[in-house]
Amino acid sequence: MNDYAVVIKDIKKVFGTFQAVKGISFNIKKGEIFGILGPNGAGKTTTLNMILGLLKPTSGSITIEGYDNVKNSIKVKQLLGFMTQETVVDGYLKARDNLEIFARLYHVPENEIEKRVNKALEDANLKEFADKPAGTFSGGMQRRLNLVKSMLQEPSILILDEPTTGLDVQSRVGMWDSIKKLNDKGITVILTTQYLEESDALCDRIAIIDHGEIKAIGTASELKRMVSEGNILEITLKPEDIEKAKKIMTSKFNLEISTRGDIIRSNIEKDSMGLSIKIAQYLEKEKINVLAYSVHLPTMDDVFIKLTGASFRDDTSSENIASKARFRR
Numbered sequence: 495m496n497d498y499a500v501v502i503k504d505i506k507k508v509f510g511t512f513q514a515v516k517g518i519s520f521n522i523k524k525g526e527i528f529g530i531l532g533p534n535g536a537g538k539t540t541t542l543n544m545i546l547g548l549l550k551p552t553s554g555s556i557t558i559e560g561y562d563n564v565k566n567s568i569k570v571k572q573l574l575g576f577m578t579q580e581t582v583v584d585g586y587l588k589a590r591d592n593l594e595i596f597a598r599l600y601h602v603p604e605n606e607i608e609k610r611v612n613k614a615l616e617d618a619n620l621k622e623f624a625d626k627p628a629g630t631f632s633g634g635m636q637r638r639l640n641l642v643k644s645m646l647q648e649p650s651i652l653i654l655d656e657p658t659t660g661l662d663v664q665s666r667v668g669m670w671d672s673i674k675k676l677n678d679k680g681i682t683v684i685l686t687t688q689y690l691e692e693s694d695a696l697c698d699r700i701a702i703i704d705h706g707e708i709k710a711i712g713t714a715s716e717l718k719r720m721v722s723e724g725n726i727l728e729i730t731l732k733p734e735d736i737e738k739a740k741k742i743m744t745s746k747f748n749l750e751i752s753t754r755g756d757i758i759r760s761n762i763e764k765d766s767m768g769l770s771i772k773i774a775q776y777l778e779k780e781k782i783n784v785l786a787y788s789v790h791l792p793t794m795d796d797v798f799i800k801l802t803g804a805s806f807r808d809d810t811s812s813e814n815i816a817s818k819a820r821f822r823r
């Protein structure tokens with residue numbers, strides 16, 4: 495009947511005179527892991543808070559499993575589990591006690607608490623640490639504890655705000671495993687992330703958001719195909735050679751190019767390995783030293799650059815340096 499877990503129609507959020515979310519619409523299918531990918535300040539948390547009903551949209555509407563999240567806020571709250579951007583666990587309490595306290599806060603029936611807490615510890619791969627104080631846990635373990643805490647009231651939709659930001663690679667993979675485990679049980683997952691590879695590895699579909707606007711929505715491969723059916727050529731040169739090389743690549747090889755610092759890049763056709771080698775040889779012949787050279791399929795990084803220009807906004811300005819720093823790989 496209703497295949498959508500969440501339907502968002504043209505939501506806007508204005509803080510004073512600042513438009514943090516500028517009229518975005520998208521649907522999230524039941525059972526999918528849906529990623530909202532964007533840099534700092536893009537409007538990710540604001541969007542999640544509106545889905546959760548914690549923040550009222552300035553305009554627009556959100557329905558959760560067919561219920562309007564303003565008119566049916568109580569029903570909707572039962573359907574949603576939420577993990578905030580900050581980890582909230584009590585370091586002095588054992589993992590098990592942390593979960594028990596939250597189970598009571600969520601009004602889990604008393605005769606259900608033990609069962610749900612044990613299940614949560616298992617989902618978080620923390621069974622053997624159940625009776626250790628949470629303060630002795632690594633960042634990744636604390637984050638997994640935080641994750642399963644949001645599952646205690648058995649929501650059908652789990653909302654995670656930057657679940658792996660700040661974690662090392664190994665802990666991030668552990669977190670992905672726990673998220674996938676929950677998703678395999680049929681839970682719809684909506685998460686925000688600043689990590690390109692996280693959206694690629696974990697999400698069924700991704701919405702790219704920047705400056706409060708949706709730039710594109712699709713599976714990782716759909717988004718990559720939007721960048722190019724072919725390959726991306728990247729050539730790294732000495733800064734003093736950039737202008738000359740740019741001229742050669744546009745006039746001699748008729749390519750559309752963009753630059754990032756000392757890297758020139760261009761979309762090239764699928765079978766143009768030969769062309770890219772020819773370009774490198776030509777540049778060398780013109781006494782331009784090719785420091786590095788790569789031909790690769792579009793990555794999520796390329797998608798982001800194409801859609802938002804984040805790394806390419808303005809090569810020399812401090813804003814560009816800041817915008818590069820805004821995005822984590």
Ligand SMILES: Nc1ncnc2c1ncn2[C@@H]1O[C@H](COP(=O)(O)OP(=O)(O)OP(=O)(O)O)[C@@H](O)[C@H]1O
Pocket residue numbers: 509512514532533534535536537538539540541579688
């Ligand atoms: N209560 C508020 N009052 C005023 N401005 C706000 C408020 N909340 C958020 N903003 C602004 O709205 C924009 C979007 O913020 P939001 O927290 O949604 O971004 P984000 O994508 O979650 O960023 P981050 O990755 O840093 O968490 C930012 O410019 C932020 O400063």
Ligand SMILES: [Mg+2]
Pocket residue numbers: 538539540579655
């Ligand atoms: Mg945020």
